Amino acid sequence: MINTRFWLVKQQLSSKLPQKRMKGVQSLRGVNDPEAMALLLSALKDREAAVRSEVVNALGGFNNATVVRALIGALRDHAETVQALAIQALKKIGDASAIEPVASVLLRGSPKVQMQAAHALRSWDWSPQTMDEQIAYYVALGDFKRVLVFGPPAINALVTVLCGGTEERRAAVANLLGETGDPTAAKPLIAALKDSAPTVRAAAAGALSRLGDRQLWSSLVPLLKDKTCNVRVAAVAAIGRLGDAQAWEVLANLATDREWEVRMTLAEALARLKDERALPTVLQLLKDADQEVRQSAAGALGDMGNENHIEPLVMAMVDEHMGVRQAAARSLAMIEPYWEKSPRVRAFVPKLQEAVSDHDPGVQAAAALLVRRLTGRSAAEILASETKPVSPRNEELMELFRQFMTDQDECVRLAAAEALGRLKLPIAIQTLQNALRDPSKWVKQAAEHSLQEITRKMRY
Numbered sequence: 001m002i003n004t005r006f007w008l009v010k011q012q013l014s015s016k017l018p019q020k021r022m023k024g025v026q027s028l029r030g031v032n033d034p035e036a037m038a039l040l041l042s043a044l045k046d047r048e049a050a051v052r053s054e055v056v057n058a059l060g061g062f063n064n065a066t067v068v069r070a071l072i073g074a075l076r077d078h079a080e081t082v083q084a085l086a087i088q089a090l091k092k093i094g095d096a097s098a099i100e101p102v103a104s105v106l107l108r109g110s111p112k113v114q115m116q117a118a119h120a121l122r123s124w125d126w127s128p129q130t131m132d133e134q135i136a137y138y139v140a141l142g143d144f145k146r147v148l149v150f151g152p153p154a155i156n157a158l159v160t161v162l163c164g165g166t167e168e169r170r171a172a173v174a175n176l177l178g179e180t181g182d183p184t185a186a187k188p189l190i191a192a193l194k195d196s197a198p199t200v201r202a203a204a205a206g207a208l209s210r211l212g213d214r215q216l217w218s219s220l221v222p223l224l225k226d227k228t229c230n231v232r233v234a235a236v237a238a239i240g241r242l243g244d245a246q247a248w249e250v251l252a253n254l255a256t257d258r259e260w261e262v263r264m265t266l267a268e269a270l271a272r273l274k275d276e277r278a279l280p281t282v283l284q285l286l287k288d289a290d291q292e293v294r295q296s297a298a299g300a301l302g303d304m305g306n307e308n309h310i311e312p313l314v315m316a317m318v319d320e321h322m323g324v325r326q327a328a329a330r331s332l333a334m335i336e337p338y339w340e341k342s343p344r345v346r347a348f349v350p351k352l353q354e355a356v357s358d359h360d361p362g363v364q365a366a367a368a369l370l371v372r373r374l375t376g377r378s379a380a381e382i383l384a385s386e387t388k389p390v391s392p393r394n395e396e397l398m399e400l401f402r403q404f405m406t407d408q409d410e411c412v413r414l415a416a417a418e419a420l421g422r423l424k425l426p427i428a429i430q431t432l433q434n435a436l437r438d439p440s441k442w443v444k445q446a447a448e449h450s451l452q453e454i455t456r457k458m459r460y
Contacts, residue, residue, distance in 0.1 A: 018048045027059040049079035060089030072101045084116045091120040106136040111165040114140040159188045171203040178207025203235035209238035217242045229259040242267025248278040260290040271300035291321040302331025410440045421450025
């Protein structure tokens with residue numbers, strides 16, 4: 001039966017079809033027989049790498065000097081998969097004669113094969129002796145930081161991984177090259193900006209910024225249009241860190257990026273550039289729909305450090321989100337510790353009084369606190385002092401308008417809101433503030449405009 005089986009295997013191994021030859025090799029796995037071993041050794045010369053890989057796997061089950069020599073020979077196979085599997089098979093057999101040949105693979109193999117060799121050598125308690133062996137060994141094990149102690153020769157080894165390692169290793173090496181501060185790392189990092197993996201492109205962008213050469217910012221510009229959000233974020237942050245003022249215009253185009261993470265990072269990057277031409281973009285971001293972006297913009301204005309930024313920051317102190325209010329307060333303190341005494345800031349009191357009636361309790365509290373901080377009086381006290389006594393006629397008129405403002409017809413409410421703006425009666429403030437919550441956007445807009453007209457008259 002056994003002879004018949006081997007006869008069939010021989011027929012399969014001589015077939016022109018790789019699938020049949022593969023099936024023949026697989027049938028020999030685990031067969032502890034000299035004839036089976038001989039057939040496998042013969043098949044090790046098969047023209048298909050997939051078949052040779054299967055043969056190497058099968059030979060790992062034989063602890064034989066002839067097999068060990070054959071597997072050592074497979075370390076020079078032109079297919080890296082065969083080489084890697086040969087190392088695994090030799091590691092499984094554990095023959096000491098394989099140590100030196102496997103060590104030689106560290107200096108000539110591909111990153112994948114070198115990694116397999118290093119792990120096998122470590123299991124045999126092997127220690128590298130020469131500098132080349134140490135660099136290759138620690139690179140293969142992924143101990144990249146240890147490699148840096150060897151100086152410039154280590155850069156070449158790391159670049160090899162950057163060009164052909166796994167995605168995880170390419171990203172790790174890119175980050176490490178940025179920490180070297182070596183100008184020669186710039187070229188391979190620029191090449192890595194076109195890597196197929198987003199994580200590697202992002203890592204390369206960050207690494208370039210840490211090299212410190214401002215002229216490198218232009219190489220990062222193509223990443224600003226990358227389809228992956230994290231890559232665009234990394235590119236924006238990197239350009240900001242490099243700090244070349246010429247970059248502000250290119251970055252400003254991202255103020256309308258679809259991802260909030262990009263817009264948030266943009267505000268921080270523009271602040272790093274310290275270019276006043278970027279101010280309109282930062283102010284635009286201060287009005288962004290996303291809280292994180294507004295908070296970042298508020299902080300950026302503080303970093304830019306110009307007194308002309310005080311007014312928008314004061315209004316940001318009544319933002320609906322606490323994080324934005326806190327960032328604005330910090331920035332104001334950075335720009336001018338005594339900003340509360342500025343006449344320009346006090347001119348915002350009427351707008352802050354409007355915010356006291358906002359629908360958001362947090363905004364109401366922030367506005368009330370800020371009004372008292374600027375004037376020493378509450379919003380109600382200011383309104384009482386600036387409002388003239390209401391005549392009986394005006395009170396009757398207002399009662400009529402209050403009824404109009406609750407009418408079911410949107411057109412009636414709109415006409416009433418517009419009329420109150422023309423009358424400019426301070427007594428109408430509360431009614432108009434209530435109208436800011438009207439279901440009609442047109443009524444709300446008219447009420448807001450009328451409130452501005454009334455407060456403008458009160459101010460002058």
